[in-house]
Amino acid sequence: MYSYSYLFRFTQSVFEHIGLTEREANQASEILMRAELRNISTHGLVRLPEYISLWKNNRITVKPEFKILHETPSTALVDGGKGLGLVTAPKAMNLAIEKAEVAGTGWVAVRNSYHFGIAGYYAMKALEKDMIGITMTNANPLVAPTFSLKGMLGTNPIAVAIPAKDEPPFVADFATAPVSRGKVDEWYQHGESVPEGLVQDERGILTNDAFALQNRGAIRTLGGDRVHASHKGYCISAIVDIFSAVFSGANFGPTVVPTLGYVKGKDGMVDNGIGHFFGAMRIDAFQTKDEFKKNMDDWIRTFRAAEPVEGEERVLIPGDPEREAEAVNMLNGIKLGKKSFEGLKSIAEEFDLDFDTSGFDNA
Amino acid sequence: MYSYSYLFRFTQSVFEHIGLTEREANQASEILMRAELRNISTHGLVRLPEYISLWKNNRITVKPEFKILHETPSTALVDGGKGLGLVTAPKAMNLAIEKAEVAGTGWVAVRNSYHFGIAGYYAMKALEKDMIGITMTNANPLVAPTFSLKGMLGTNPIAVAIPAKDEPPFVADFATAPVSRGKVDEWYQHGESVPEGLVQDERGILTNDAFALQNRGAIRTLGGDRVHASHKGYCISAIVDIFSAVFSGANFGPTVVPTLGYVKGKDGMVDNGIGHFFGAMRIDAFQTKDEFKKNMDDWIRTFRAAEPVEGEERVLIPGDPEREAEAVNMLNGIKLGKKSFEGLKSIAEEFDLDFDTSGFDNA
Numbered sequence: 001m002y003s004y005s006y007l008f009r010f011t012q013s014v015f016e017h018i019g020l021t022e023r024e025a026n027q028a029s030e031i032l033m034r035a036e037l038r039n040i041s042t043h044g045l046v047r048l049p050e051y052i053s054l055w056k057n058n059r060i061t062v063k064p065e066f067k068i069l070h071e072t073p074s075t076a077l078v079d080g081g082k083g084l085g086l087v088t089a090p091k092a093m094n095l096a097i098e099k100a101e102v103a104g105t106g107w108v109a110v111r112n113s114y115h116f117g118i119a120g121y122y123a124m125k126a127l128e129k130d131m132i133g134i135t136m137t138n139a140n141p142l143v144a145p146t147f148s149l150k151g152m153l154g155t156n157p158i159a160v161a162i163p164a165k166d167e168p169p170f171v172a173d174f175a176t177a178p179v180s181r182g183k184v185d186e187w188y189q190h191g192e193s194v195p196e197g198l199v200q201d202e203r204g205i206l207t208n209d210a211f212a213l214q215n216r217g218a219i220r221t222l223g224g225d226r227v228h229a230s231h232k233g234y235c236i237s238a239i240v241d242i243f244s245a246v247f248s249g250a251n252f253g254p255t256v257v258p259t260l261g262y263v264k265g266k267d268g269m270v271d272n273g274i275g276h277f278f279g280a281m282r283i284d285a286f287q288t289k290d291e292f293k294k295n296m297d298d299w300i301r302t303f304r305a306a307e308p309v310e311g312e313e314r315v316l317i318p319g320d321p322e323r324e325a326e327a328v329n330m331l332n333g334i335k336l337g338k339k340s341f342e343g344l345k346s347i348a349e350e351f352d353l354d355f356d357t358s359g360f361d362n363a
Numbered sequence: 364m365y366s367y368s369y370l371f372r373f374t375q376s377v378f379e380h381i382g383l384t385e386r387e388a389n390q391a392s393e394i395l396m397r398a399e400l401r402n403i404s405t406h407g408l409v410r411l412p413e414y415i416s417l418w419k420n421n422r423i424t425v426k427p428e429f430k431i432l433h434e435t436p437s438t439a440l441v442d443g444g445k446g447l448g449l450v451t452a453p454k455a456m457n458l459a460i461e462k463a464e465v466a467g468t469g470w471v472a473v474r475n476s477y478h479f480g481i482a483g484y485y486a487m488k489a490l491e492k493d494m495i496g497i498t499m500t501n502a503n504p505l506v507a508p509t510f511s512l513k514g515m516l517g518t519n520p521i522a523v524a525i526p527a528k529d530e531p532p533f534v535a536d537f538a539t540a541p542v543s544r545g546k547v548d549e550w551y552q553h554g555e556s557v558p559e560g561l562v563q564d565e566r567g568i569l570t571n572d573a574f575a576l577q578n579r580g581a582i583r584t585l586g587g588d589r590v591h592a593s594h595k596g597y598c599i600s601a602i603v604d605i606f607s608a609v610f611s612g613a614n615f616g617p618t619v620v621p622t623l624g625y626v627k628g629k630d631g632m633v634d635n636g637i638g639h640f641f642g643a644m645r646i647d648a649f650q651t652k653d654e655f656k657k658n659m660d661d662w663i664r665t666f667r668a669a670e671p672v673e674g675e676e677r678v679l680i681p682g683d684p685e686r687e688a689e690a691v692n693m694l695n696g697i698k699l700g701k702k703s704f705e706g707l708k709s710i711a712e713e714f715d716l717d718f719d720t721s722g723f724d725n726a
Contacts, residue, residue, distance in 0.1 A: 072467025074437040075648035103466050104435025109649045145666065147675040152666060160602050162609075172602060178592035195590045204672030222585055222595055227558045229541035232585055235681050236599065238666070239523050239535060246525075246658045247649045253665060285438035286472045286610045295609045302616060303508065303515060303601070309567030312510040318598050 001333035002359040007045065008033050010344065010355060014048060017351045018055050019062035020087065028086035031117040037329045038322040040173075041337060042182030043118045049343040050115070050259055051084060059259075059271070060084055060114055066091050074103040077248060078110045082273060085116025085137075089276055093122040096280040097129055104285035109243070111250035112273040115139070115259065119159035120173030120322070126161060126280045127169050130289055133161040134279030138244040141254045143177045144218035145234045146226055149204045151218035152254045154274075155180050156240035161319075163283060165293035167300040171319030176237045177219045184213050189339075197224035243277040250275030336360055364696035365722040370408065371396050373707065373718060377411060380714045381418050382425035383450065391449035394480040400692045401685035403536075404700060405545030406481045412706040413478070413622055414447060422622075422634070423447055423477055429454050437466040440611060441473045445636060448479025448500075452639055456485040459643040460492055467648035472606070474613035475636040478502070478622065482522035483536030483685070489524060489643045490532050493652055496524040497642030501607040504617045506540045507581035508597045509589055512567045514581035515617045517637075518543050519603035524682075526646060528656035530663040534682030539600045540582045547576050552702075560587035606640040613638030699723055 008029050015025035035044035054060045064083025068076050076095055080088035092108045099106025116122070119135040126133025139154025155175035162170040179198050187194055188210035201207040202216035206225070213219070222233030245252035250272045257271045283292040306315040336344070341360040348355035371392050378388035398407035417423045427446025431439050439458055443451035455471045462469025479485070482498040489496025502517025518538035525533040542561050550557055551573035564570040565579035569588070576582070585596030608615035613635045620634045646655040669678040699707070704723040711718030 070648075070650055072645065072648045073465070075467040075644070077649040102436070104438040105468060105470055107468055107644070107648070145669065145678050147671045148678045149670045149672050152669055152678075160598075162605060170601075170605070172598035174592075174595045174598055176595070178586060178595065197591055200672075222592055223541060224587075224591060228560055228587055228591075229537075229585055231679070231681075232537045232539070232541065235523075235535035235537055238533075238681065242525060242533065242659070242662060246655070246662050249650060249654065249658060252658075252662055255665070281438070281470070282435065285433075285435045285470070286440040287433055287612060291612065292609070295612060295615075296605070299605060299609050299615055302618070306508065306515055307512045308510045309512050309563075315508050315511045315515075316594070318594075318601065 001335055002356075003333050004033060004037065004330055006356070006359070007036065007334060010348075010353070011045065011048065013353055014052075014347055014351065017353065018052065020084075024087050027090055028084065031086050031090070031121050034121050035118045036334050037326040038118065038120070039325040039329070040118050040322070041340065042180055044340070045344060046182070046337065046340040047115060047117070048347060051086075052347060054114060054259060062087075064088060068095070074099055074105050075107045076109075078108055080110050080113035080273060082112050083114075085114045085274075085276070088113045089116040089122055089278070090125070092276065093125050093133070093135070093278045093280070096278040097126060097131060100131055100280040100282050100285075101129075105279065105281045108278045109248035110276040110278070111245070111248035113250070113276055114273055116276060118173060119157040120161065120171055122278060123159035123161035123173065124169070124171060127163045129280070130163055130283050132163070132279075132281040132283060133159070134277075134281075135159040136240045136244050136277040138241045138250070138252060138256060138274050140181070140258045141256055142181055142213065142219050143221055143237055144200055144204065145238070146221060146231045148218075150216075150254070153221075153234075153237045153241055154256065155219065156237045156244070158240055162296060163293065164296040164300055165290075167297045168323055169319060170296070170300060170317060171322065173319075173322070176222060176233065176240055178222045178224065178233070179219060181213065181219070184210055184219070188214075197228070240277075245275035247277060248275040364698055365719075366696050367396060367400065367693055369719070369722070370399065370697060373711075373716070374408065374411065376716055377415075377710055377714065380716065381415065383447075387450050390453055391447065394449050394453075394484045397484050398481045399697050400689040401481065401483070402688040402692070403481050403685070404703065405543055407703070408707060409545070409700065409703040410478060410480070411710060414449075415710060417477060417622060425450075427451060431458070437462055437468050438470045439472075441471055443473050443476035443636065445475050446477075448477045448637075448639070451476045452479040452485055452641070453488070455639065456488050456496070456498070456641045456643070459641040460489060460494060463494055463643040463645050463648075464492075468642065468644045471641045472611035473639040473641070474608070474611035476613070476639055477636055479639060481536060482520040483524065483534055485641060486522035486524035486536065487532070487534060490526045492643070493526055493646050495526070495642075495644040495646060496522070497640075497644075498522040499603045499607050499640040501604045501613070501615060501619060501637050503544070503621045504619055505544055505576065505582050506584055506600055507563055507567065508601070509584065509594045511581075513579075513617070516584075516597075516600045516604055517619065518582065519600045519607070521599075521603055525659060526656065527659040527663055528653075530660045531686055532682060533659070533663060533680060534685065536682075536685070539585060539596065539603055541585045541587065541596070542582060544576065544582070547573055547582070551577075560591070603640075608638035610640060611638040
């Protein structure tokens with residue numbers, strides 16, 4: 001086990017080592033650590049070696065220019081200047097919030113950015129200002145539209161955070177594909193098979209083989225097949241791709257230049273990075289704050305009080321499990337997975353930073 | 364077979380009979396007929412008896428006041444005054460478009476409204492102004508959140524329409540549940556069973572029984588079960604419910620007063636109608652119009668050119684099948700289903716309107 005503050009400080013030192021300012025390194029570490037706290041470790045410290053590799057290969061710069069290229073009272077297009085998503089995205093979300101303060105809502109599309117951690121982090125930033133937060137991003141093409149032989153879309157997450165009054169906020173934060181690449185990788189590493197209906201093989205046929213993604217297979221869209229409405233999952237993932245990458249002029253769908261070794265990029269691909277989309281809506285844009293929050297409390301209480309089916313404890317409100325995990329992990333510490341641990345250890349060795357390896361052994 | 368114009372005129376005469384102005388009746392008929400043209404007949408003329416029944420029971424008024432209760436430069440809250448959705452929704456979408464002309468984007472939440480036909484109709488209105496259109500609505504509670512014994516959410520459609528340059532627009536228009544109530548009703552009427560994973564019975568267990576919805580069962584959310592990410596489908600349907608009904612102060616989730624005989628409402632329920640959410644975003648809110656449309660053409664062509672799996676003809680762009688159906692149905696005429704036909708016939712008899720029944724027999 002590691003304490004939150006130990007891992008936070010180590011991560012910050014890594015980001016400072018590659019040239020982020022103290023403030024940026026602090027911000028970037030906070031985002032990754034929030035994923036660890038919320039038990040979304042697929043988007044936490046395990047990504048650090050990927051960021052370092054992008055930096056080494058000059059795919060990202062640590063001194064990016066944040067440029068507003070186009071704007072209206074409620075919108076802006078930002079060029080992230082090939083910075084880390086963890087550096088660019090917080091600024092873009094702030095810009096959406098500033099727009100919303102004046103226009104009621106603010107919407108910012110970003111290009112030339114990279115992986116930004118958990119989408120929910122940015123959506124939740126809006127809560128502090130009594131706003132609804134919305135985040136989307138596109139990602140490496142691994143998801144096959146209905147009837148497509150190949151992965152054309154990313155797992156393309158959406159996050160929506162909505163404030164309430166006495167209840168904790170509603171925070172939905174999910175990849176629009178039914179499983180993440182990280183989850184399939186985990187099944188593969190543990191020698192487990194993939195449940196039916198989630199992944200297709202190189203011929204486009206449903207498979208249980210967790211190696212399929214590394215062998216020209218693809219994740220199916222939410223729904224799984226046409227009978228179970230995979231075309232709706234395709235629509236949802238496509239909307240995220242278009243809002244993130246067509247609105248911004250980033251690389252969309254299959255033109256995203258992969259950050260993963262086993263997803264093959266084409267020679268000579270133009271790299272405008274991936275795209276993000278951020279939204280902020282003042283809750284008093286539609287009703288008074290009090291009315292809105294009371295309504296939202298009612299919604300949350302109604303759904304939390306829903307009778308569960310036999311064998312299940314309760315109906316969850318989106319954000320409940322992650323919020324509960326945050327409290328537990330902050331208190332008890334964070335258990336690193338093997339891949340995360342080895343990534344941090346090898347970064348520490350390479351950069352000659354102190355890293356206490358006993359935290360892994362004593363887990 | 365019936366010609367488009369024959370059914371349009373008949374429908375208009377029905378709406379005029381109950382007291383809509385000529386202009387409103389024309390608009391309402393256009394929306395229902397658009398559903399027929401696009402082969403979304405579950406949201407077309409089959410709904411006319413339901414509207415008449417709401418009117419007879421004083422659930423709706425044909426002279427509603429359209430009242431803007433609250434606004435910011437980019438948003439508004441509208442009270443639909445218990446009008447037909449087909450009358451109120453076009454005005455609300457226009458308001459979103461007007462807001463977008465000034466602020467870059469416009470967002471309108473509506474309460475005290477009722478069923479508004481196909482969501483896609485309103486989203487597509489934005490296309491005429493070189494805008495992206497977004498529509499959501501909540502609906503009768505028939506869909507069970509993950510682990511819930513009962514239906515708490517509507518089939519809650521989302522429509523997103525995005526203009527392109529030389530390509531036809533991207534138009535996604537879909538219920539967020541994997542099947543519509545109408546589809547399950549059809550299976551029941553045809554004596555067919557429900558494919559596994561779509562519907563649960565009165566104990567919350569997956570069933571193939573198409574009668575289950577009428578026997579305290581519920582539709583599952585997109586994904587079907589936890590392993591296949593039904594919790595993501597729950598998040599999506601919940602977001603539509605909150606945007607449509609919490610933002611507006613309409614009846615949300617299970618508090619929606621049913622318009623269907625077999626969904627039981629509770630005595631003394633407050634009826635603020637259902638809620639809608641409309642969005643319009645200028646395509647030049649993020650880039651120049653030319654850049655945006657070129658990017659969107661690229662997106663559409665890339666996905667249309669995707670290699671299909673063996674046995675399938677092509678990867679579809681959302682909106683392709685409906686657009687193709689429109690062209691065919693406009694040319695060849697519209698074939699009414701038995702339920703639609705009988706509904707129209709009985710309305711004609713009751714209101715003493717001419718209706719040519721031979722169009723059904725000669726289909």
